[in-house]
Amino acid sequence: MKLSTWFGCSSWLPQYNREWLASDLVAAVVVTIMLIPQSLAYALLAGLPAEVGLYASMAPLLAYAVFGSSRAMAVGPVAVASLMSAVAAGQFAQGDVALFYQASVVLALIGGAVLIVLGILRAGFVANLLSHPVVGGFVSASALLIAVGQLGSLVGVSAKGETFYQTVIALFNNFSSINATTAAIGVLALVWLWAARKWGKQVLKQIGLKGLALEIVFRAAPVVAIVLSIVAVSVLELNSVRTVGTIPTDLPQLFFPSMELNGWIDLFVPAVLIALVGFVETVSVGHALAAKRKQRIDPNQELLGLGAANIASGVFGGYSVTGGFSRSVVNFDAGAQTPMAGVFTAGGILLATLFLTPLLTNLPHATLAATIIIAVLGLIDWHLPGMLWRYSKRDFAAYLLTVVVVLLAGVEAGIIAGVVFSVLALLAAISKPHMAVVGQVPGTEHFRNEKRHKVSMVDGVVSVRVDESLYFPNARWLEDALLEVAASKPGTKALVLQCNAINHIDASALESLEKIDENLHAMGVTLYLSEVKGPVQDQLANSHWYKSIQSRIGLTHLETVRLAKQNE
């Protein structure tokens, strides 16, 4: 690896120019306005003090700018990772507030380290274990979990539960103790945000705004809700409404975790899950944005970028960060040309931390809850289940299982159940490949499935085609299947296996082929192979079986059938 391949910024920093600077600055303004309420809200969702969300929105942007490969990516706290972090830290800390904070930071540090190691090993493929139905189900169910979890804050009752069911029950039980003032603020904010998202652009266009001005005003809708609710609480002295309280105006400090080794070990699995889920979202966003400008991202470089961002977050006392979908799209639409836009955004958040936070003391939790609810409902893909049901029942089952387990047993259990199911279902599919007895299409040299085509057979020679590489999950199936075919056709003297669809033969399958050869021989049937691909034949040559089978491998299937007939 050359040094330049470690630093994603080497691809744009040398060419940085005044036009890019102007575009990046403008994009940074829009994203900063969007990020301030989001950072505060997601920190609360993660169970952390509001200012931690601000910390997690500065250093990571700088680290990503140095190491990442996507031009318009905006990293920071996102909803799903915040929920996962809250659950993992909560289970670990068991009510100890200081330990909870430690755990949240350590989750980011471990996740970052794991992503960097995967990037160095160029092993980003592990994220591929998160199939589309599993990620889709996981995100939708998590969004539902988050939205329901915020209903308590929205109306001013305490309703916390680890599972969907517990939360709903707690909400019902505490329904009588709703704080009417809080509920009024929360519901008003919710309606405002929903209406702004639905009709905002339309209305702004009608009053003549366009381009960047429209974008900035549109993105400021949550800021309006925040300002109005702060004013309401301050002016009307609504003391019963739970607010954010005093936010320290300190700069982020270096954080030194004081956790013992056992704690790091306990947090390892949830940290890896959070990091991988974040990586999948980041790569997905990165691809989409890069393609729009005919650029490319490198997934292994993204591992380094996102890993560095998480380490940077943790080092400055922030928590797990991800390349967020909505903020990256906003960054892109606002014209960001390079990750320098992220650096300027970090500067904007820094200014906000220093000068705006004193004004946020009276910001109601209910307003932030409304922000979160509107944001996460946008994450749910309502069409996905129907699409999966029509396309593939197996993929639908993976989706449904993930959704159900997330809602019943929590986010980690859900993602693990989904991945295990997907892998087992894939292995099951591989373990029973499509197989066909083939015959010659008269007048041609082609062999086709006897069930689909009118074909002619050679007496005493059975031809079989297997449409899958031979791996251990189907090695024993192959033994059963070939011996079955030979036994079911009395008078068979030779069995020719057409290998044109076989890209690999692993050691288990090799052992099975040897056994098949031996067992067929015991039945008086000789095994032949035809159309073995070059790399497969090269590998077979390394086995001691090759000496015996070598003379029974034919180049084309027709040749091989003739050879078998000759040798009878």
Place this chain on the structure above:
Amino acid sequence: MKLSTWFGCSSWLPQYNREWLASDLVAAVVVTIMLIPQSLAYALLAGLPAEVGLYASMAPLLAYAVFGSSRAMAVGPVAVASLMSAVAAGQFAQGDVALFYQASVVLALIGGAVLIVLGILRAGFVANLLSHPVVGGFVSASALLIAVGQLGSLVGVSAKGETFYQTVIALFNNFSSINATTAAIGVLALVWLWAARKWGKQVLKQIGLKGLALEIVFRAAPVVAIVLSIVAVSVLELNSVRTVGTIPTDLPQLFFPSMELNGWIDLFVPAVLIALVGFVETVSVGHALAAKRKQRIDPNQELLGLGAANIASGVFGGYSVTGGFSRSVVNFDAGAQTPMAGVFTAGGILLATLFLTPLLTNLPHATLAATIIIAVLGLIDWHLPGMLWRYSKRDFAAYLLTVVVVLLAGVEAGIIAGVVFSVLALLAAISKPHMAVVGQVPGTEHFRNEKRHKVSMVDGVVSVRVDESLYFPNARWLEDALLEVAASKPGTKALVLQCNAINHIDASALESLEKIDENLHAMGVTLYLSEVKGPVQDQLANSHWYKSIQSRIGLTHLETVRLAKQNE
């Protein structure tokens, strides 16, 4: 499922005749002589009283005769399952002898139930997750573990450890307290058994024995060792030698487990592992023997047969049983025609239990240890590691990992590590399929890899072939790979994906294809598909993407390239 398919015996019982009866009776005599010392020895290896080995050698043979599908299979206690049972029951019981016995029986009951459920679901494929290198490594390492574990009994010192390392250390530490008399008996028995195995048949042939008589005398070698050592202990009054002691001459009793539900749950995973390992050995033996007589076995029927055998074992107070390799081969070679031979063997063991066991009181543990050591050393395949190394480094790695983990951390950890590694390695292989940019071989309609053949390209049209089905592990790889190809060839207007090697497209890959289509479109490149297989096209027709891609799917690759050029 018809009733007859539940009972494997329906295939032979109605035709049972006098010739078969004679053959089966003779085979039963040979196998009984072989099984008596083995049953006692393996019971001690499993940490159980010697008579439990006898119990496990009766009822299971009857149950298998009713439900199994292999004609010459002999089920009963085997070495590896005995070791696994000892470890699992030991960890569960933590020194409580009564609980240890309960656990051993419950392991057989759970394992049997799981096998039957898998058989009913026709889900025997889960056993395929145990790849050949993993099973080979597991059996070899377990055999080593067993052999070393028996050294203590062989020389009369206590040396128990769960791992290889612990056992070796214990042996060294207790070396000074060797019992010389025991060691003499043990070593003499070992040498006798080894010599009998190596030269026995040769010598017996030279003195004129042949056929069945030779087989019976040869198989009686362990019986000779047992008789001689009992005589030595009795006549010379060697009281310092540890012996089997009084064996009850009771018939096996019905066993009612008094274990709580939590215990069953704790024992579930080890029970499944023992059952699956046993199933793999049983099916493998069954295939080999059936082929020699041009018969077939049905793996799902074997699940029922082996499951019933384990249940029967547990119900009568026995422990986990398996279709053993050596005893089945002996049964076969001695002429067994049907599982009725097993029924007669069970009768033989019953007679031994009633009338011979009083004679076994003075049987030294050292003699049984020698029997076990000789038996398990025969299980080790010394050629396997070299063969795997030459054939496939990945399979060798799976083998080595399994061996090392079995020796360092125990049998269960080893098998789990091996399976997880094999599955991840397979997913890694699937996640990076072989891909080639293809061009037309001049003068033909064939398209081949541009790196291997001299081919001609069409300006602005890139042709790509992927040699693997599209599943979630390679879905994101596909996005990266195709966008990379398009970006690396400036001036590309169309990309044609040749799908002749693609047997499946799952929902994740469909999503990726849609994204590729979209992202390529954003780059000014149009995606085409060619040679899509029938079933794949049928499934694609269920997606909403089909409407858009339908007109860009071509029958042959050449046609599709021409279509793409036309549309440019």
